[in-house]
Amino acid sequence: MNSTWLIILGVLAAGLAVFLLLPTVLPERAPDVEDPAVMDIEPEVVAEAEDAAPETAEPEPEDEATETEQETAETAEDVTPEEVTARVTGYSIDGVIGATEYAHHSEVAGVEIHWSNDATYLRMGLVAPGTGYVSIGFDPVRRMEGANYVIGYVQDGKGYFRDDFGTEPTAHMADVDRGGQDNIISSAGAEWADQTILEFIIPLDSGDEMDKPLVPGNTYTVLLAYHDLQDGFVARHSRRGSGEIQLDTVP
Numbered sequence: 001m002n003s004t005w006l007i008i009l010g011v012l013a014a015g016l017a018v019f020l021l022l023p024t025v026l027p028e029r030a031p032d033v034e035d036p037a038v039m040d041i042e043p044e045v046v047a048e049a050e051d052a053a054p055e056t057a058e059p060e061p062e063d064e065a066t067e068t069e070q071e072t073a074e075t076a077e078d079v080t081p082e083e084v085t086a087r088v089t090g091y092s093i094d095g096v097i098g099a100t101e102y103a104h105h106s107e108v109a110g111v112e113i114h115w116s117n118d119a120t121y122l123r124m125g126l127v128a129p130g131t132g133y134v135s136i137g138f139d140p141v142r143r144m145e146g147a148n149y150v151i152g153y154v155q156d157g158k159g160y161f162r163d164d165f166g167t168e169p170t171a172h173m174a175d176v177d178r179g180g181q182d183n184i185i186s187s188a189g190a191e192w193a194d195q196t197i198l199e200f201i202i203p204l205d206s207g208d209e210m211d212k213p214l215v216p217g218n219t220y221t222v223l224l225a226y227h228d229l230q231d232g233f234v235a236r237h238s239r240r241g242s243g244e245i246q247l248d249t250v251p
C-alpha cells in the first residue's frame, strides 16, 4: 500500500515538474496572424512610398510645366490684337468688372456705376441687384426727358443692349425709332443669381441728334434704373434714382 502511494506521488511530482518546465523548453508562441501582419506591412509600404516618391515625383513636375507652357503658348497664339490691347490697357468689355478696370465708381439707387473716359469714348460698367434690365440715362432735362439712355439685359447668357432717348418726363424710345442711330460701340453682359452686370462703350459725342454730347471734365446728372426680374426695353423700373458722374479731363 505504501509503495503504491509512493508511486502515485512520484508520478504526480513528475507531472508537476513537466508542467512547470514546459514553457521554458517550448519555442515562443506563434504570432497572431493579423496584428503583426499590419505591423510588418505598414512600415514597408511607407518605406516603399518614400523610396518611390523621388523616382516618380521628379519627372512629373517637368511634364506638367511643359504642358502648361504649351497651353500658354497655344492660347497666346489664339489671342486677337484687340484682346491683347484690352489686356495691356487693363480693360475688356466682357461682363466682368476687374478691380482696376475703371478709373471711377459710384453708386446710385443700389446700382454700382464704374466709368472711365478718354477724349473720344466713355467706357462704363453697371452692376445691379436682380436679373432684369439695367439702364443709365445721361444728362436729363426734365425727369426722364432729354436723357440719352443705354438699356441692357441678359437673357440665356446673352446681353441685349439698346440706345434710347428720353422722349417724355416718364418715357423713352429707341433712337432708331426716332430717326437716330444705335451708337453703342461695344457691349457685354453677365447675369448671376441675384446680380446683372453690363459693360459698354459709347462715343462721348456720336453726332446723333438722339444722343447728348458729353464733354471731358464736365459733371453730368445720370439716371439709374433697373428691374428686379423683368428683361426687355419697355418695363418700368422696380427701383430708380439719380446721381452725378464727372468725366476726366483729357490733356
Ligand code: HEM
Pocket (backbone or CB within 6 Å): 135, 136, 137, 142, 143, 144, 149, 151, 169, 170, 171, 172, 223, 224, 225, 233, 234, 235, 236, 237, 240, 241, 242
Ligand atoms: C418704359 C419704361 C419706363 C417707364 C414706363 C417709366 C416710368 C416712369 C414714371 C411713371 C416715373 C415717375 C414716377 C416714379 O418716380 O416712379 C419715372 C421716373 C423716373 N424714371 Fe422711369 N420709366 C421707364 C424707364 C426708365 C429708365 C430706362 C430709366 C433709366 C435710368 C428711368 C429712370 C427714371 C428716373 C431716374 C425717374 C425719376 C425722375 C425724377 O422724378 O426726377 N426710367 N419713370
